[in-house]
Amino acid sequence: MALLEINNLSVEFKTAHGAFRAVDGIDLAVEAGQVMAVVGESGSGKSVAMLALMGLLPWTATVSADSLTFDGWDMLALSPRARRRIIGKDLAMIFQEPMTSLNPCFTVGFQITESLKTHLGGTASERRARAVELLGLVGIPAPEKRLSAFPHQLSGGMNQRVMIAMAIACNPRLLIADEPTTALDVTIQAQILDLLLDLQKKTGMALVLITHDMAVVAETADAVSVQYAGQVVERDRVDSLFAAPRHPYTHALLKALPERATERHLPTIPGVVPGQFDRPKGCLFHPRCAFAGDLCRAEPPRLLADAQGRAARCHGPLDAAGQPTASRDLAERAAS
Amino acid sequence: MLSFLLRRVLLLIPTFLGVSVVAFGFIRVLPGDPIELLAGERSISPERHAELMARYGFDLPLWDQYLKFLTNLASGDLGTSFVTRRPVLDEFLTLFPATLELGLCAIVFAVAVGLPAGVLAGVKRRSWFDQTLMTVSLTGYSMPIFWLGLLAIMVFSGWLGLTPVSGRISVMYYFDNVTGFMLIDSLLSGQEGAFRSAAAHLILPTVVLGTIPMAVIARQTRSAMLEVLGEDYVRTARAKGLPPARVIGLHALRNALIPVVTTIGLQVGVLLAGAILTETIFSWPGIGKWMVDSISRRDYSVVQGGLLLIAAIVMLVNLTVDLLYGLINPRVRRR
Numbered sequence: 036m037a038l039l040e041i042n043n044l045s046v047e048f049k050t051a052h053g054a055f056r057a058v059d060g061i062d063l064a065v066e067a068g069q070v071m072a073v074v075g076e077s078g079s080g081k082s083v084a085m086l087a088l089m090g091l092l093p094w095t096a097t098v099s100a101d102s103l104t105f106d107g108w109d110m111l112a113l114s115p116r117a118r119r120r121i122i123g124k125d126l127a128m129i130f131q132e133p134m135t136s137l138n139p140c141f142t143v144g145f146q147i148t149e150s151l152k153t154h155l156g157g158t159a160s161e162r163r164a165r166a167v168e169l170l171g172l173v174g175i176p177a178p179e180k181r182l183s184a185f186p187h188q189l190s191g192g193m194n195q196r197v198m199i200a201m202a203i204a205c206n207p208r209l210l211i212a213d214e215p216t217t218a219l220d221v222t223i224q225a226q227i228l229d230l231l232l233d234l235q236k237k238t239g240m241a242l243v244l245i246t247h248d249m250a251v252v253a254e255t256a257d258a259v260s261v262q263y264a265g266q267v268v269e270r271d272r273v274d275s276l277f278a279a280p281r282h283p284y285t286h287a288l289l290k291a292l293p294e295r296a297t298e299r300h301l302p303t304i305p306g307v308v309p310g311q312f313d314r315p316k317g318c319l320f321h322p323r324c325a326f327a328g329d330l331c332r333a334e335p336p337r338l339l340a341d342a343q344g345r346a347a348r349c350h351g352p353l354d355a356a357g358q359p360t361a362s363r364d365l366a367e368r369a370a371s
Numbered sequence: 372m373l374s375f376l377l378r379r380v381l382l383l384i385p386t387f388l389g390v391s392v393v394a395f396g397f398i399r400v401l402p403g404d405p406i407e408l409l410a411g412e413r414s415i416s417p418e419r420h421a422e423l424m425a426r427y428g429f430d431l432p433l434w435d436q437y438l439k440f441l442t443n444l445a446s447g448d449l450g451t452s453f454v455t456r457r458p459v460l461d462e463f464l465t466l467f468p469a470t471l472e473l474g475l476c477a478i479v480f481a482v483a484v485g486l487p488a489g490v491l492a493g494v495k496r497r498s499w500f501d502q503t504l505m506t507v508s509l510t511g512y513s514m515p516i517f518w519l520g521l522l523a524i525m526v527f528s529g530w531l532g533l534t535p536v537s538g539r540i541s542v543m544y545y546f547d548n549v550t551g552f553m554l555i556d557s558l559l560s561g562q563e564g565a566f567r568s569a570a571a572h573l574i575l576p577t578v579v580l581g582t583i584p585m586a587v588i589a590r591q592t593r594s595a596m597l598e599v600l601g602e603d604y605v606r607t608a609r610a611k612g613l614p615p616a617r618v619i620g621l622h623a624l625r626n627a628l629i630p631v632v633t634t635i636g637l638q639v640g641v642l643l644a645g646a647i648l649t650e651t652i653f654s655w656p657g658i659g660k661w662m663v664d665s666i667s668r669r670d671y672s673v674v675q676g677g678l679l680l681i682a683a684i685v686m687l688v689n690l691t692v693d694l695l696y697g698l699i700n701p702r703v704r705r706r
Contacts, residue, residue, distance in 0.1 A: 090609075091606055119612040119614065120612065127610070132603055138607070138608065138622050138625075140700070141625070153613055
């Protein structure tokens with residue numbers, strides 16, 4: 036059994052204009068020690084699904100799932116108290132904005148030792164020693180001195196290192212990194228990613244990396260789950276996905292990478308992710324899809340895996356040459 | 372830190388001078404002069420009137436009177452009441468403990484009720500508790516103090532007979548004035564029932580005086596809490612698996628307190644202004660009632676000296692609050 040198993044997870048938000056489904060039947064499985072990338076545009080429900088797992092969504096959210104298990108625990112059935120014994124300890128998360136994710140009123144040392152005190156106990160001096168060790172581990176110079184620093188005295192990159200130190204304090208089995216480099220300078224982004232992967236290798240924890248940067252995925256992950264408008268549209272190993280994407284959306288994402296550009300202008304995907312009021316009938320991606328036929332407009336496709344376990348939510352997944360393997364035309368389908 | 376403190380203290384000087392002009396000018400723009408009021412219904416001859424005006428220096432040009440006031444002030448002399456013939460500072464020091472006792476009780480009441488209520492309303496937003504509290508606090512905030520005071524006396528003292536109507540303690544008890552605080556002195560006296568009586572006399576004035584600060588603190592705490600609970604660091608605290616009491620009571624509240632402490636400091640001024648009405652309604656022998664009595668007697672030196680002292684207290688409290696601010700908000704702390 037996988038370390039993290041999510042089956043058919045949906046999250047709905049109550050809004051003034053009715054319910055909004057931010058996550059629509061997502062499946063995800065993460066093995067122990069695996070690096071899983073979750074990719075998608077803004078609004079594709081990447082963060083929301085993970086926040087649902089952590090139990091950090093606001094009261095306006097309704098979470099439902101066939102199963103949401105971590106390390107054998109049914110996270111939906113757990114009492115809040117039992118859940119709090121797991122999150123922050125075996126299941127940790129870091130966020131997008133390091134400058135606002137740390138409490139401005141408390142020192143770095145206080146915020147790190149607080150996690151240790153809550154989950155592991157120990158004496159004050161043991162916790163302090165562990166905090167120094169952790170700050171050293173995440174590459175903060177002069178860790179002893181930094182314990183008494185407040186977040187506003189550190190840079191964004193340093194604060195993200197502190198966040199990482201805090202998250203790995205209790206040796207989690209799974210770390211969720213929600214766009215950990217988006218708010219940082221480009222030069223710092225690579226450092227933080229290297230640090231995360233380095234720690235992942237050292238500790239053997241699993242890592243879920245939420246990102247919208249395909250280049251990051253290529254460098255870091257073992258497996259990848261591509262999300263679009265709250266649904267998983269493709270799931271695969273990184274090497275085969277980059278070699279031959281099967282879903283047109285992934286195909287278009289990869290074509291938009293500067294490294295892969297062949298023309299003067301970078302290719303883009305026309306249109307935007309559908310929102311609460313403009314969800315199309317049929318396949319959610321069809322208005323932006325280069326290959327859409329009338330089948331796509333009529334009927335939503337299901338997420339189907341091929342013989343190698345490569346799953347795509349498409350009526351006619353692409354082959355290695357980037358051409359549809361089946362017709363998306365109702366009349367032609369009926370004929371064949 | 373020291374230079375910061377020094378700068379803040381130096382800044383008090385122009386404020387203080389401004390207040391002295393207002394305090395000096397305020398009583399003099401009121402119609403009627405002190406000599407006529409002193410004479411009462413008996414008429415006074417113009418010669419005698421002029422003689423008395425000259426004796427107290429009221430015949431000098433305003434500019435000279437103000438300079439004299441300032442030079443006396445510089446040597447620590449606030450003047451003498453020409454009604455009681457006692458130095459203004461002595462009168463103030465005799466009466467201030469009564470106001471301080473009432474004010475402290477009122478601010479403690481306001482914070483002890485307003486802060487937790489505001490936190491709870493913020494956490495349980497839109498619950499019946501939140502909506503009730505917001506309605507009650509708006510009512511409390513809009514209710515004039517004199518009206519609230521009279522209403523409270525009518526209901527709790529008149530109809531229900533639960534509390535005394537006025538004064539600081541029942542006339543049955545008499546003991547020496549040691550600290551000036553009736554709660555402490557009554558305990559020191561060792562007389563049975565004295566403390567109970569002093570406490571009972573404090574209840575209504577405390578509630579009446581503390582209502583507006585309580586309402587303001589509750590609303591400010593609620594809105595600060597609402598804002599802070601949406602912050603990323605509160606989500607981080609939850610993600611660490613901390614119990615809700617710690618997330619709210621430590622991580623959120625510590626940040627929410629920053630604007631609330633400023634508000635509490637500003638309420639001290641409101642409190643002293645409210646004390647004037649509250650003390651008058653409850654015949655509380657403090658500086659508020661002293662000011663009102665002195666204004667109606669046109670006791671120039673008492674009014675200008677008393678106003679100056681009250682203003683000085685408000686300024687000092689606000690200075691203290693500003694310094695406290697650095698303690699709870701590390702971002703403004705000077706190195």
